[in-house]
Amino acid sequence: MKKRAFIALMVVICCLVVVMPLTAQQLKLTVWGRDLTDGEPDHAYVTALIKDFQAKNPDITIDYVALGDPGLADKTKITMAAGSGLPDIFQTWGGSTMGGYADAGRLMDLTADLGSVPGSAAARGAMTWKGKLYGVAPFFAIAGVFVNEGIFKANGLGIPSSVDQFERVADMLKAKDIQPFACGEADKWPGLALYMYLTDRFGGDIFSQAAARKARFDNDAFVKAAQLYQRWVKKGYFGDKPLGEKYGDAQQLMATGKAAMHITGSWMCAQYSSKDFTDQQIGFYAFPAMKGGKGPVTDIMGMTDIGFAATKVAASRKDAVVRFMKYAMSGDAAAAEPGRVSSVPGVKAPSALTTMASNVFGTAKLVQFWWDQNLPPAVTTPLNDTIQTFFLPDTDVKASLTKFENLATQNMGAVK
Amino acid sequence: MSEIARTARGRAVFISLMLLPAVAALGVFMYYPIEETFRLSFMRSSGLGDAAFNGLANYQFLFGNDEFRAGLAHVFLWAFWSLVIQLPLAFFVSYSLILYRNRITKSLRAVYYLANILPSTITAMLGIFVFSNTNGVLAALARKISWTWLAKLDFIGDPTLAFWAVFFVATWMYTGFPIIYLMARMEQIPLEIREAAELDGAGGWRYARAIVLPMISYPLRILAVLMIVGSLKLFDLPYLMTKGGPGDATKTLGIILYNQGFVNWQYGSAAAVGVVIFLLSLVFTIAQFSWQRKGGEAE
Structure with missing residues (x-):
């Protein structure tokens, strides 16, 4: 009996010896993201991504840390600077911010592993820096014009097909005591989308030239766009007190039918199509072209909405990282998103509004990334500060832009 | 080594x-x-090595830089108005509470102190809730009672008013x-003196x-210095309410x-x-220490 017990014990020990190394092969990936994995519709994609990936990949444990906004950006920046405490994967919009990390040698080049993953060229471009691909962007945001179709119909207005018509429509809305545009410029960044469009419509892709230091930021197109912007502010298109209006206020103005249009990112599709958020009928349209201008209606402003990049600390677990990235770009994961425009082929838009935004995105011949994500970080806050000065009626916008150009010269070099 | 020397050495080791x-x-x-901050201030660095x-x-x-000069001006203005408004107000309230002491004095003291212990994020949200022109209490009230002049004021979005709203x-x-x-x-002042x-x-x-x-001049001076130093380091409330805008306001x-x-x-x-x-x-802290010494001697 004792002998049997001894043999049984030995068998158990042997089993443990065999099983323990297998258990030790369990991989762990630390992922830093912005949103909580809770029941909020805005967080549905991230929630499903983490939960489903974990279920489908039992050999990988995901340690997901939600850091919020600007917590994610701040903590990522600090740890990238310190070079320690980095996550394996982090959520990013790509562009120059991610490029700075790549230049500092903190990121893992995934070109060979993810180059063939199907997705929109614009999304891949946002996650590419100096020819190398550092991650994936399953969702892409574009800026366009959210229009309260109910207000337009009730007032016999058509969707503007030129900037001139835009102005006429805005005048008519103003005359009827309806705020033409919701904006939220108290938060500084919301005014950028319109300025990007106006500058593009005046001068074409002049921004790329200025960013490459082949044109000044106070050249004719930038100044004319700023002057038109300021004229619209003075005419009250953004309400009587546009600098007291935060981005959340702007959303409420649209949701309650107090404002007729909102030029912002397609990330608002989920809310603007939700009956819990608004009872208004809202559509999404491309920003129109300008008579005599250079930028066509197919020049679209936008950037990554949700993207992921990997750091070098994950080099030993590259296979697991690539599996995560590929799953993030899968139709299964993307299908959980209730509003964003997906860059994953074949994913059905979750609402009519997202379909409209996806259609606009589909017409894009040139995608210009958000200037405040694409320029070197040293000039991005001053850029948004400069745009906010357009909302002050007494500002000399040309002088503001010259001041910004001087800062750009200091940080990006003089125009060649 | 003598016993005294051994004891002294032991004491020195213990203290060390x-x-x-x-x-x-x-x-x-x-x-x-501090040393690193000084060193870094003479470097050009993006923080990425x-x-x-x-x-x-x-x-x-x-x-x-205009922005920095504006920031410098604002903290000094903030310090100045803190001394001119906040300090006299604090004196007036505390003196009134002491002079007219009654059953609700303790409760009132707690009420006045409550804002101090609230997180600044909450305070900033309350501030926006009061002053916001779109959905603020003040604007709504003004519209309700037809005070159009007040309803028209944009406390947070107008560069000439934003500073005062935050203040x-x-x-x-x-x-x-x-x-x-x-x-x-004030409570330490003997009752006999008042009688x-x-x-x-x-x-x-x-x-x-x-x-x-005269009897509280020393704490008043200390408070003045604390207000000035606090103004120099000011960040949370203006950032949360206005992010420093509109413009550089x-x-x-x-x-x-x-x-x-x-x-x-x-x-x-x-x-x-x-x-x-x-x-x-540092300048104001040195001044504070200097006053503290003088105050200590005077008292």
Whole structure:
């Protein structure tokens, strides 16, 4: 009996010896993201991504840390600077911010592993820096014009097909005591989308030239766009007190039918199509072209909405990282998103509004990334500060832009 | 070695050992970061390992920069108005609570102090809730009673009003501590003095001017210095309420430091702002110590 017990014990020990190394092969990936994995519709994609990936990949444990906004950006920046405490994967919009990390040698080049993953060229471009691909962007945001179709119909207005018509429509809305545009410029960044469009419509892709230091930021197109912007502010298109209006206020103005249009990112599709958020009928349209201008209606402003990049600390677990990235770009994961425009082929838009935004995105011949994500970080806050000065009626916008150009010269070099 | 010498040496070793943790903690968490900040202020650095010495360029950039000059002006203005408004207000409230002491004095003291213990995020949200032109209480009330002149004011979005809107909220938030501090000092004034003053016919105002103010001049000076140093380091409330805008209307040195370091990736410039704040604070702290000594001697 004792002998049997001894043999049984030995068998158990042997089993443990065999099983323990297998258990030790369990991989762990630390992922830093912005949103909580809770029941909020805005967080549905991230929630499903983490939960489903974990279920489908039992050999990988995901340690997901939600850091919020600007917590994610701040903590990522600090740890990238310190070079320690980095996550394996982090959520990013790509562009120059991610490029700075790549230049500092903190990121893992995934070109060979993810180059063939199907997705929109614009999304891949946002996650590419100096020819190398550092991650994936399953969702892409574009800026366009959210229009309260109910207000337009009730007032016999058509969707503007030129900037001139835009102005006429805005005048008519103003005359009827309806705020033409919701904006939220108290938060500084919301005014950028319109300025990007106006500058593009005046001068074409002049921004790329200025960013490459082949044109000044106070050249004719930038100044004319700023002057038109300021004229619209003075005419009250953004309400009587546009600098007291935060981005959340702007959303409420649209949701309650107090404002007729909102030029912002397609990330608002989920809310603007939700009956819990608004009872208004809202559509999404491309920003129109300008008579005599250079930028066509197919020049679209936008950037990554949700993207992921990997750091070098994950080099030993590259296979697991690539599996995560590929799953993030899968139709299964993307299908959980209730509003964003997906860059994953074949994913059905979750609402009519997202379909409209996806259609606009589909017409894009040139995608210009958000200037405040694409320029070197040293000039991005001053850029948004400069745009906010357009909302002050007494500002000399040309002088503001010259001041910004001087800062750009200091940080990006003089125009060649 | 004599017994006395051995005892003295043992005591010295004991004292050194006792001091060591505190000195080490100060060195690691205070003096080293200060030294690093000074060093970094002479470098050009994005924080990603590309630091290069650039002399005084960061300081030249800052002092030639409109935003920094605006921030500097704002913190001094803030300090000035804190001394002119917050300190007298704190005195007035604390003196009233002491002079007219009754059953609700303790509750009132708690009420005044409440804002001081609220997180600044909550205070800022309440401030926006009051002053916002789109959905603020003040604007809604003004519209309700047809005070169109008030409804038209954009307290947060108008560059000429934003500073005052933030300052108003700050006054509510920050005056609680001076009130408690002054009340504690006023309570130490012997009751006999007040009775004697009353017998001599001194009313409330005369009693305050001739007896209370001279007796609390030392804590008043300390509070003044704390307010000035607090103004120099100001960050949370203006950042949360206005992000320093509109334009540069509510920018402070703290906001500029944050933007330079964590948004613009200009660690060198951010460190230079930190050095300016440190040096200005040091000047006023030295003044505080000097007053403290004099105050201590006087008392």
